[in-house]
Amino acid sequence: xxxxNSPIPLYYQLEEHIKELIEKGDLTPGDALPAERxxxxxxxxxxxxxxxxxxxLVNEGxxxxxxxxxxxxxxxxxxxxxxxxxxxxxxxxxRGLEPGSQLIHFxxxxxxxxxxxxxxxxxxxPVYEIKRIRLADGVPMALETNYISANLIQxxxxxxxxxxxxxxxxxxxxxxxxxxxxxIESAISSQVEAKYLKxxxxxxxxxxxxxxxxxxxxxxxxxxxxxxADRYKFMIxxxx
Amino acid sequence: xxxxNSPIPLYYQLEEHIKELIEKGDLTPGDALPAERxxxxxxxxxxxxxxxxxxxLVNEGxxxxxxxxxxxxxxxxxxxxxxxxxxxxxxxxxRGLEPGSQLIHFxxxxxxxxxxxxxxxxxxxPVYEIKRIRLADGVPMALETNYISANLIQxxxxxxxxxxxxxxxxxxxxxxxxxxxxxIESAISSQVEAKYLKxxxxxxxxxxxxxxxxxxxxxxxxxxxxxxADRYKFMIxxxx
DNA sequence: ATCTAAAATTGGTATAGACAACTATACTTA
DNA sequence: TAAGTATAGTTGTCTATACCAATTTTAGAT
Numbered sequence: 066x067x068x069x070n071s072p073i074p075l076y077y078q079l080e081e082h083i084k085e086l087i088e089k090g091d092l093t094p095g096d097a098l099p100a101e102r103x104x105x106x107x108x109x110x111x112x113x114x115x116x117x118x119x120x121x122l123v124n125e126g127x128x129x130x131x132x133x134x135x136x137x138x139x140x141x142x143x144x145x146x147x148x149x150x151x152x153x154x155x156x157x158x159x160r161g162l163e164p165g166s167q168l169i170h171f172x173x174x175x176x177x178x179x180x181x182x183x184x185x186x187x188x189x190x191p192v193y194e195i196k197r198i199r200l201a202d203g204v205p206m207a208l209e210t211n212y213i214s215a216n217l218i219q220x221x222x223x224x225x226x227x228x229x230x231x232x233x234x235x236x237x238x239x240x241x242x243x244x245x246x247x248x249i250e251s252a253i254s255s256q257v258e259a260k261y262l263k264x265x266x267x268x269x270x271x272x273x274x275x276x277x278x279x280x281x282x283x284x285x286x287x288x289x290x291x292x293x294a295d296r297y298k299f300m301i302x303x304x305x
Numbered sequence: 306x307x308x309x310n311s312p313i314p315l316y317y318q319l320e321e322h323i324k325e326l327i328e329k330g331d332l333t334p335g336d337a338l339p340a341e342r343x344x345x346x347x348x349x350x351x352x353x354x355x356x357x358x359x360x361x362l363v364n365e366g367x368x369x370x371x372x373x374x375x376x377x378x379x380x381x382x383x384x385x386x387x388x389x390x391x392x393x394x395x396x397x398x399x400r401g402l403e404p405g406s407q408l409i410h411f412x413x414x415x416x417x418x419x420x421x422x423x424x425x426x427x428x429x430x431p432v433y434e435i436k437r438i439r440l441a442d443g444v445p446m447a448l449e450t451n452y453i454s455a456n457l458i459q460x461x462x463x464x465x466x467x468x469x470x471x472x473x474x475x476x477x478x479x480x481x482x483x484x485x486x487x488x489i490e491s492a493i494s495s496q497v498e499a500k501y502l503k504x505x506x507x508x509x510x511x512x513x514x515x516x517x518x519x520x521x522x523x524x525x526x527x528x529x530x531x532x533x534a535d536r537y538k539f540m541i542x543x544x545x
Numbered sequence: 546a547t548c549t550a551a552a553a554t555t556g557g558t559a560t561a562g563a564c565a566a567c568t569a570t571a572c573t574t575a
Numbered sequence: 576t577a578a579g580t581a582t583a584g585t586t587g588t589c590t591a592t593a594c595c596a597a598t599t600t601t602a603g604a605t
Contacts, residue, residue, distance in 0.1 A: 074558060100585060111560045116586090124364050131522075132586045133567030246542045251491035251511040251534035269509050271491040294491035301541060302486045314588060340555060351590045356556085372556045373597030 067108040075110050079118040087127060087138060097135045098128065152231060153199050153209065153290075165200030169261070171223050173215050180212045183276060183287040191215035195226055198261050199290075205262045207292040217285065230286075240279050248274045249299055258291045269294035307348040315350050319358040327367060327378060337375040338368065392471060393439050393449065393530075405440030409501070411463050413455050420452045423516060423527040431455040435466055438501050439530075445502045447532040457525065470526075480519050488514045489539055498531045509534035 067078050086092045098104075101119065105112040119136055122128045130136045157164035175189040184192065192212050199207040211230075213221065218234060225233045234240050250272050259266040270291045277286040292299075307318050326332045338344075341359065345352040359376055362368045370376045397404035415429035424432065432452050439447040451470075453461065458474060465473045474480050490512050499506040510531045517526040532539075 076558075102585085113561085114559060117558085119586095120360075130586065131568085133569085133584085135568095135585060244543060246540070249489060249511075249539040249541070250537075251509045251532075253509050269491045269493050271489075271511075292491075297490070299489040299539075300486065301489070302484065316588080342555080351592095353591085354589060357588085359556095370556060371598085373554080373599075375555060375598095 067110065069109075075108075076114050076117040076121070079104070079108070079110075079115065080122055083118070083122060084127065092138050094138045096138045098137065100135060153207065154229075157201050157206075160201075162201040163203070165203060166227065167198040167200065168223060168227065169196040169198060171195050171226065176212070176214075180287060184212060184214050184284045186214050186216070193218070193221055197226075201296070204296070205293065206296055207290045208258050208261045209288060209290040212287040212289075213285065217283070234285065240285065242277055242285060243279055245275055245277045247276075251294070252291075254291065262291070262293050264293055264295070271297060271299065273299070307350065309350075315348075316354050316357040316361070319344070319348070319350075319355065320362055323358070323362060324367065332378050334378050334380045336378045338377065340375060393447065394469075397439075397441050397446075400441075402441040403443070405443060406467065407438040407440065408463060408467065409436040409438060411435050411466065416452070416454075420527060424452060424454050424524045426454050426456070433458070433461055437466075441536070444536070445533065446536055447530050448498050448501045449528060449530040452527040452529075453525065457523070474525065480525065482517055482525065483519055485515055485517045487516075491534070492531075494531065502531070502533050504533055504535070511537060511539065513539070 066082055067075060069075065071078065083092075083098070092098070098119075099107070101112050101115045104110075104115045119128060119130070123130060123136075126139055128136055129139045153166075154164045172194055173191045174194050176184065176186060176192045178188050180192055181188045181190065186192075191214075193215055195211040195213070197209050197211075198205050199209050215221075218238065221230075221233075231242060235242060252270055252272050254262065254264060254266060254268050254270045256266050258264075258270060259268065262270070264270075271294055273288075273290045273292065275286075275288040275290070276284055277288075279285050306322055307315060309315070311318065323332075323338070332338070338359075339347070341352050341355045344350075344355040359368060359370070363370060363376075366379055368376050369379050393406075394404045412434055413431045414434050416424065416426060416432045418428050420432055421428045421430065426432075431454075433455055435451040435453070437449050437451075438445050439449050455461075461470075461473075471482060475482060492510055492512050494502065494504060494506060494508050494510045496506050498504075498510055499508065502510070504510075511534055513528075513530045513532065515526075515528040515530070516524055517528075519525050
């Protein structure tokens, strides 16, 4: 399992070995790993070397340690989902709700100044404007408007939007979405929002603006959403 | 700079020291740090201990290493990791506003069921209830109520709270705050909130609940805040 | 002045051992 | 029975040392 004559560092060999055990299912979340000293003894390597491997796996989220108790396989479920929740669909699924969508309109318009700025394009360049009611278990949850540069993402259709916009951008166009930023604020619903969300005008809503970027920093999408405050809470986990 | 008699781990002291140098601007992106062996010599600690500090800062994105060349301050790209914005004070400073605080009350009360649940203690166990108006450039920004187990964090005083609660917990009590989760929702201000925030009853507010945990998973603090929607936006960056 | 080889410097890997902090369990004692 | 105590096992911190690998600097030869 561990080859001392290999040029591959021992700590790395051990890392790969443990990852394999996890992926094969020999170790499942919650299981305790053998103690550091046990590994050191078993493979005749130093405990510090074992620790180096463990530490790296902890940083990558595979393991977590409890002083005095042991080292355990991490629950991937709780830590992961909140990291990348830029898609309404995934967000709802993670909450155990059935996501739905109702297209209000889909057209190409000249970019207004605010939109152009967010997408880093010139004013009046063509952009897709896609407005949808987002449903959770069939009930209106949010009113969402996407803006996407028509020059950057070409050939978008209603059908693609109804399936998976992100998958199309990443797989068909071979772009890689890398990061997103969100600005969240609280407000009172407008007439339009109230109508689509089936709430009273003046009821509280949560406004979320999202910018999505490719790996090279190019803005790929700008989204404005209004969520029903009575049905939606935004959740985020931070770790240092 | 490095205190060998302190209960705070040496590597952690060094980490904080280096972070400070970066934040003060003594070290700027691209600068080379003194070599590991130099730090070890200077502070009379082992090189491995210096490496432990460096490694952690590399993982957090503060530094990057190049074998044979040195260790450098990382470029603060847009892709800086999820920021650790659990403190009102730091949040406001990052926004270029002057944070202030006005203590409304500070007392030890028996934990109500909701509070007990969040702090993972028994109902009616003693908890500190600390209610403050948070100011930004002198104007009310939020009404914040902290709940902290009095059995876990002992000897809290008004003075400590007015200075830095987190610093006290970490440095004096040698606890390590490790992660936090926040739940954000939109609502209409209550009578009490309106009064303290100097807004009209019924004006929109953003409610933020925060749980803070130690490294071993123990809940250390539960905070309920009501932010003025007309003055506060919540911002978050995500990267994958 | 230029090239080359050696030395110095830097981070990377690895060892062996010590003690501290924490947890769980078995045992003792009041 | 309940509470305290001893003990063994775990991860956490830290030291001192050694050698390897990549890079830069220096000294020397041409």
